[in-house]
Amino acid sequence: MSLALSALPFDDIRSLVSRMPGPDADAVDAVRRRDARLTKPAGSLGRLETLVEWLAAWQARPTPRVDRPVVSIFAANHGVAARGVSAFPPSVTEQMVANFAAGGAAINQMCVAFDLGLKVLELALEVPTPDITVADAFDEAGCAATIAFGMESVAGGADLLIVGEMGIGNTTVAAAIYHGLYGGDAADWVGRGTGVDDEGLARKRDAVAAAVARLGEGRRDPLEVLRRVGGREIAAMVGALIAARFEHVPVIVDGFVATAAAAVLHAMDPAAVDHVLVGHRSAEGAHGAVLERLGKTALLDLGLRLGEGTGAALAAALVKAAAATHAGMATFDQAGVAEKG
Numbered sequence: 345m346s347l348a349l350s351a352l353p354f355d356d357i358r359s360l361v362s363r364m365p366g367p368d369a370d371a372v373d374a375v376r377r378r379d380a381r382l383t384k385p386a387g388s389l390g391r392l393e394t395l396v397e398w399l400a401a402w403q404a405r406p407t408p409r410v411d412r413p414v415v416s417i418f419a420a421n422h423g424v425a426a427r428g429v430s431a432f433p434p435s436v437t438e439q440m441v442a443n444f445a446a447g448g449a450a451i452n453q454m455c456v457a458f459d460l461g462l463k464v465l466e467l468a469l470e471v472p473t474p475d476i477t478v479a480d481a482f483d484e485a486g487c488a489a490t491i492a493f494g495m496e497s498v499a500g501g502a503d504l505l506i507v508g509e510m511g512i513g514n515t516t517v518a519a520a521i522y523h524g525l526y527g528g529d530a531a532d533w534v535g536r537g538t539g540v541d542d543e544g545l546a547r548k549r550d551a552v553a554a555a556v557a558r559l560g561e562g563r564r565d566p567l568e569v570l571r572r573v574g575g576r577e578i579a580a581m582v583g584a585l586i587a588a589r590f591e592h593v594p595v596i597v598d599g600f601v602a603t604a605a606a607a608v609l610h611a612m613d614p615a616a617v618d619h620v621l622v623g624h625r626s627a628e629g630a631h632g633a634v635l636e637r638l639g640k641t642a643l644l645d646l647g648l649r650l651g652e653g654t655g656a657a658l659a660a661a662l663v664k665a666a667a668a669t670h671a672g673m674a675t676f677d678q679a680g681v682a683e684k685g
């Protein structure tokens with residue numbers, strides 16, 4: 345799906361969000377009818393059962409399948425990193441992109457283990473977005489164009505999209521988005537990211553407070569929050585989530601940073617993220633508070649705080665298992681197993 349950029353590009357994005365397709369109720373009914381005939385006590389597969397219903401609803405398929413799961417990692421750099429808000433230098437973003445290409449990162453091993461495709465989308469790494477403590481990350485056209493780039497990334501025929509990111513400094517940017525959307529104190533939304541010490545954490549809190557102080561009335565508009573205190577990978581992930589909905593591709597987002605894209609969309613319209621599952625609850629402290637606001641329960645809680653899509657990839661393995669179990673199990677009739685008396 346391509347987006348013709350008009351004079352008011354955010355209006356195009358708003359219009360797309362307002363026209364998103366809903367769930368396929370017939371497909372969900374078909375899953376429930378088949379589930380009731382499978383050789384197991386009703387409800388005994390717990391959340392795996394609702395995962396299959398979720399897949400059916402958003403793939404619009406009565407028998408959902410996960411044959412082409414794809415992990416998309418969105419990579420970007422952030423001017424705010426120069427404020428000492430990360431334990432690592434910004435050069436690590438590009439170095440990790442090379443590591444993804446060489447197959448050496450954590451996410452590569454998970455893709456091998458679970459048979460997931462992997463795409464890495466670089467967003468002008470050599471030109472970081474401006475330092476959000478003193479300037480907007482984007483102008484409106486630039487933000488809309490980055491969202492549109494994220495939309496294009498979904499083309500290519502995945503049936504499950506796993507969304508991750510790489511960008512030194514981006515836990516600060518995500519925290520600024522949450523503080524902008526949800527208020528409270530900057531300290532409520534910051535964590536240690538890659539492992540900053542107490543001074544680094546204080547610099548992060550100050551950076552988030554300064555960025556959000558510039559927002560003023562802009563706080564009322566989620567796209568303005570994204571434009572002013574966001575970053576390229578988060579804007580592109582917003583686009584990927586929108587396009588996936590139109591393409592009938594359910595999405596699993598990763599941890600603290602990727603969830604910021606879902607939070608922007610959710611603030612525009614809570615139903616806009618109904619096709620989005622949160623793969624895991626990150627150990628980055630504020631993720632739990634974000635999930636409460638989104639009304640979502642993460643599938644896993646393993647103490648991960650890496651990013652790259654790793655928590656979402658682990659969740660994708662469970663979603664694959666849920667779909668395969670539902671599609672492959674015998675019914676009571678087929679197996680000659682007696683039903684509940």
Ligand SMILES: Cc1cc2ncn([C@H]3O[C@H](COP(=O)(O)O)[C@@H](O)[C@H]3O)c2cc1C
Nearest residue numbers: 430432509510511512513514515537538651
């Ligand atoms: C070697 C390395 C690999 C990573 N993979 C993901 N991240 C994660 O850490 C970064 C965010 O943390 P902060 O805001 O503290 O910079 C992001 O790039 C994220 O994906 C990594 C970070 C490092 C250092």
Ligand SMILES: O=C(O)c1cccnc1
Nearest residue numbers: 599600601626649650651
């Ligand atoms: O949960 C995340 O997304 C995360 C946490 C720490 C560092 N980078 C990413």
